[in-house]
Amino acid sequence: MDVRALSGRAAADITIAAAASGQLSAADTRIHPETLRYQADVAEQHGNPELAGNLRRAAELALLPDAEVLAIYEALRPHRCTLTELDAIAARLQDAGARRCAALVREANQVYQQRHLTA
Amino acid sequence: MSAGDRWRRFEVLSQRPVNSDGFAAENPELGLIAISSPYDPQPSLVLGADGRIVELDGKPEGAFDVIDAFIARHGIDTYIAPAAMARPDIEIARMLTDPSVSRSEIVVLARGMTPAKLARIVALLRPPELLIAIAKMRVRRTPSIQAHITNRADDPLLLAADAAAAVAFGFRELETTVPVLGDAPSNAVALLIGSQVGRPGALTQCSVEEATELDLGMRSLTTYAETVSLYGTEQVFTDGDDTPWSKAFLASAYASRGLKMRVTSGAGAEVLMGAAERKSMLYLESRCVSLARALGAQGVQNGGIDGASVAGSVPGGMRELLAENLLVMMHGLESCSGNDTLVSESDLRRAAHTVPLALTGSDFIFSGFGAVAAYDNMFGPSNFNADDVDDYLVMQRDWEIDGGLRPVTERAALEVRERAASAVQAVYRDLGLADYSDEQVAAAVAAHGSEDLSDADPAAVPGAATRILQRGIGGIEVAASLSRCGFGAEAERVLGMLRERVKGDYLQPAAIFDDQMRVLSKVTDPNDYSGPGTGYVISQQRRAEIAAIRQQRQVPELAAGKAQDNSRVRLDDIGPAVAGSDPAEVVIGVSPAFGRPLSVTLSGISCAAALAELVGGIEQAGGTARVVRVASTVDLGRIGLTAAQLSGSGVGIGLQAKGTAVVHRSDLAPLANLELLSTAPLITRSMYRELGRNAALRTRGLEPTAMRNPYTSQAITARYHARTVAMVAVERQCAEPGAKPVELRVGWADEEG
Numbered sequence: 061m062d063v064r065a066l067s068g069r070a071a072a073d074i075t076i077a078a079a080a081s082g083q084l085s086a087a088d089t090r091i092h093p094e095t096l097r098y099q100a101d102v103a104e105q106h107g108n109p110e111l112a113g114n115l116r117r118a119a120e121l122a123l124l125p126d127a128e129v130l131a132i133y134e135a136l137r138p139h140r141c142t143l144t145e146l147d148a149i150a151a152r153l154q155d156a157g158a159r160r161c162a163a164l165v166r167e168a169n170q171v172y173q174q175r176h177l178t179a
Numbered sequence: 180m181s182a183g184d185r186w187r188r189f190e191v192l193s194q195r196p197v198n199s200d201g202f203a204a205e206n207p208e209l210g211l212i213a214i215s216s217p218y219d220p221q222p223s224l225v226l227g228a229d230g231r232i233v234e235l236d237g238k239p240e241g242a243f244d245v246i247d248a249f250i251a252r253h254g255i256d257t258y259i260a261p262a263a264m265a266r267p268d269i270e271i272a273r274m275l276t277d278p279s280v281s282r283s284e285i286v287v288l289a290r291g292m293t294p295a296k297l298a299r300i301v302a303l304l305r306p307p308e309l310l311i312a313i314a315k316m317r318v319r320r321t322p323s324i325q326a327h328i329t330n331r332a333d334d335p336l337l338l339a340a341d342a343a344a345a346v347a348f349g350f351r352e353l354e355t356t357v358p359v360l361g362d363a364p365s366n367a368v369a370l371l372i373g374s375q376v377g378r379p380g381a382l383t384q385c386s387v388e389e390a391t392e393l394d395l396g397m398r399s400l401t402t403y404a405e406t407v408s409l410y411g412t413e414q415v416f417t418d419g420d421d422t423p424w425s426k427a428f429l430a431s432a433y434a435s436r437g438l439k440m441r442v443t444s445g446a447g448a449e450v451l452m453g454a455a456e457r458k459s460m461l462y463l464e465s466r467c468v469s470l471a472r473a474l475g476a477q478g479v480q481n482g483g484i485d486g487a488s489v490a491g492s493v494p495g496g497m498r499e500l501l502a503e504n505l506l507v508m509m510h511g512l513e514s515c516s517g518n519d520t521l522v523s524e525s526d527l528r529r530a531a532h533t534v535p536l537a538l539t540g541s542d543f544i545f546s547g548f549g550a551v552a553a554y555d556n557m558f559g560p561s562n563f564n565a566d567d568v569d570d571y572l573v574m575q576r577d578w579e580i581d582g583g584l585r586p587v588t589e590r591a592a593l594e595v596r597e598r599a600a601s602a603v604q605a606v607y608r609d610l611g612l613a614d615y616s617d618e619q620v621a622a623a624v625a626a627h628g629s630e631d632l633s634d635a636d637p638a639a640v641p642g643a644a645t646r647i648l649q650r651g652i653g654g655i656e657v658a659a660s661l662s663r664c665g666f667g668a669e670a671e672r673v674l675g676m677l678r679e680r681v682k683g684d685y686l687q688p689a690a691i692f693d694d695q696m697r698v699l700s701k702v703t704d705p706n707d708y709s710g711p712g713t714g715y716v717i718s719q720q721r722r723a724e725i726a727a728i729r730q731q732r733q734v735p736e737l738a739a740g741k742a743q744d745n746s747r748v749r750l751d752d753i754g755p756a757v758a759g760s761d762p763a764e765v766v767i768g769v770s771p772a773f774g775r776p777l778s779v780t781l782s783g784i785s786c787a788a789a790l791a792e793l794v795g796g797i798e799q800a801g802g803t804a805r806v807v808r809v810a811s812t813v814d815l816g817r818i819g820l821t822a823a824q825l826s827g828s829g830v831g832i833g834l835q836a837k838g839t840a841v842v843h844r845s846d847l848a849p850l851a852n853l854e855l856l857s858t859a860p861l862i863t864r865s866m867y868r869e870l871g872r873n874a875a876l877r878t879r880g881l882e883p884t885a886m887r888n889p890y891t892s893q894a895i896t897a898r899y900h901a902r903t904v905a906m907v908a909v910e911r912q913c914a915e916p917g918a919k920p921v922e923l924r925v926g927w928a929d930e931e932g
Contacts, residue, residue, distance in 0.1 A: 063681055071678050074674060074677060076659075076662050076667070076670050076674055079658050079659040080663065084659075085655075086653065088655075089399060089678075089681060090436060090437065091437030091680055091682075091683050092681070095681070095682070096683060096686075099683045106687070106701060106702055107286060107511060108472075110253060110254070110472050110473055110475040111475045111476075111477055111687075112475075113475050114427070114431050114475025115475070115686065117428075117434075117435075117475075118431040118433075118434030120435075121432055124435075129393075129397075129432050130390060130432075132428065133390065133425060133429055134390060136422065136428050137420055137422070138425075161428070164424060164427060164428060165424075167424065168422065168424035171245060171248050174248075175244065175248075
């Protein structure tokens with residue numbers, strides 16, 4: 061498979077020459093969402109649909125900046141956010157095309173209400 | 180008379196190391212129970228009209244805690260569940276040990292089972308059955324092993340040197356952590372560099388607080404993550420500042436950057452936190468493992484993690500830890516199998532914990548063999564540490580198992596250590612992180628641990644760590660710097676790890692890279708064990724590698740020995756030996772190879788000195804000594820008897836090159852004797868002298884008290900049998916069956932005098 065990084069650079073073109081001349085940026089060594097979806101299919105074919113689900117959520121997150129991913133993780137920890145705040149995060153994810161992650165946050169919100177884990 | 184109230188034996192027993200360990204009576208109220216608590220739920224699963232799970236292990240939906248709720252929504256295949264839950268526990272337990280039932284068949288069934296059901300099934304397995312089940316159920320065919328690489332000082336030179344040495348020994352994952360959180364970026368960089376010296380592909384991790392660990396991964400300073408902790412009760416889970424949903428998100432966050440990730444659980448954590456809800460450790464762990472699969476993790480670290488000694492304190496604890504590993508495998512996940520906490524002060528007991536799993540193999544037999552000095556292990560000492568490497572290598576060789584390690588020569592280890600520490604020195608200078616001197620590099624290369632380092636600038640590491648974060652230094656910058664500094668191979672390998680992140684093949688369960696950068700995983704290297712002759716087989720090449728421990732010697736070297744003294748003797752043949760007539764005579768018969776080519780006894784005394792002492796003793800007691808060689812046999816009794824038959828007094832001494840000596844008399848049967856010093860490795864010079872004296876006294880009809888063999892509690896056969904076999908082989912080569920005894924002229928050449 062001709063694998064490309066998030067930036068579009070072919071994996072084979074991730075070279076020392078490119079690194080040494082400052083041509084490689086972080087996006088050149090980040091995984092592409094298509095690759096994650098492919099790996100999700102492999103996981104599914106090998107009997108692990110849960111891993112596949114994780115990798116498909118990851119494919120959505122692959123496009124988000126590091127800081128945003130870290131922020132959403134922090135928001136999902138216990139007693140960090142109100143119901144409204146979690147709803148807003150879910151909506152933002154949905155708008156960004158991250159529908160699986162949005163569903164995860166909505167589901168968390170529902171359980172957090174029942175188990176008193178919101179802020 | 181009263182017997183008193185002490186048996187001295189109990190005083191001795193009380194001082195044994197195992198009695199420093201703490202043992203607790205089972206106490207289900209506190210969760211101090213390994214495998215089956217009376218409060219563990221009956222397995223149950225009820226589906227609602229819409230197919231939703233409305234009851235799980237005796238709990239109705241309304242009472243689900245966060246763990247139940249996540250498992251019910253994501254962790255049970257409700258299509259398979261009704262049939263799977265209906266199967267008797269014992270039937271599934273038997274399938275686990277039945278070679279004709281495939282791994283995948285069981286993994287499919289497990290998808291439809293609740294945590295309580297799975298816990299009950301593995302609880303039915305006795306230890307050898309657990310081992311058979313693990314041999315079949317582990318997901319990767321090729322076993323592997325992880326190392327802990329840390330030090331008290333967070334010294335990057337030592338971290339890199341120890342990482343490189345660990346890779347040389349065969350470790351394929353290296354985990355570091357920090358005594359000081361702020362140092363983490365520096366440790367990650369040092370480990371990344373050291374891990375790619377010598378051969379490519381070892382994965383590296385820096386275990387810190389979850390958000391920081393993710394950040395390091397995103398900066399591409401690490402290549403996998405493991406410190407994603409799960410707990411079996413809601414209280415402890417949320418005290419740990421997470422929920423199953425935040426962990427699920429975290430798992431996706433790692434994968435979104437192409438990073439391998441596994442979760443961590445394991446018995447005892449809930450008990451230590453005082454919130455085990457009266458459940459057994461195995462049941463709580465089964466919840467963790469079901470949750471791990473539910474949230475899409477590729478693997479689990481459990482079975483002897485931080486709480487291992489809690490399990491170890493109660494009956495069945497060690498069996499419970501092994502059962503945890505099996506649970507992970509039944510879910511089709513990578514098992515990183517613990518053994519990473521020192522579970523006992525007793526060497527016997529800690530070995531007894533590790534050996535069963537090492538024999539059967541696992542994806543990672545250790546989730547942290549302490550590959551550094553135990554005092555430098557910032558996770559706390561592991562169950563095996565750097566000092567135990569030779570024991571582990573010998574164990575592999577003894578059992579012909581692949582424990583993941585290989586012998587390394589001191590020279591080869593020094594080469595990679597030097598290269599790794601120099602690379603870190605160069606990169607830290609090149610990137611303006613810190614300036615380490617050549618002396619500091621040399622000290623790190625030679626060090627067993629951080630105690631061997633001189634005091635470094637305490638600000639160097641935190642300074643370097645801060646600059647790494649501030650300047651956004653990641654894997655690309657490290658690779659470019661290595662290249663600029665002349666470490667081309669390491670630069671290429673660090674970049675190679677980044678390339679693998681883009682490819683993502685190592686996100687599949689149980690992935691490691693071999694040293695040709697091939698991914699070995701559940702997908703590319705699936706375990707296909709189905710009984711003898713199947714599954715992982717050690718190749719001839721790998722067997723040779725495991726066999727070639729550096730302590731192994733060939734016969735000539737074993738037979739040669741090294742004398743403690745400089746005594747020499749020349750033994751010249753002067754013709755056939757004849758029977759003597761002197762009634763005070765004691766004839767000493769020496770063995771075929773005595774003196775030449777064999778010149779050192781097992782005790783390290785030269786053959787010359789042993790003979791000199793015998794002669795001296797005989798003469799001291801008024802006797803006359805004569806020396807003959809009995810080349811016809813290697814048997815000491817026959818040598819002694821032959822000497823006695825040549826002796827004018829009828830008393831003779833037999834002496835082998837290895838030092839064993841016998842006093843014989845001409846009228847006795849060959850295997851009888853008057854005195855025998857049989858424990859050659861323990862015989863001293865004065866004992867040979869006394870034996871000679873006794874022999875001379877016997878010529879006069881006296882009966883001196885026979886000497887007692889010295890005794891030791893050392894493993895004397897382990898120490899000396901390899902040498903004994905080699906020396907006997909040489910004696911046998913020199914023997915000439917049917918040869919007549921030969922008179923020897925003895926020429927002393929004592930270089931001491």
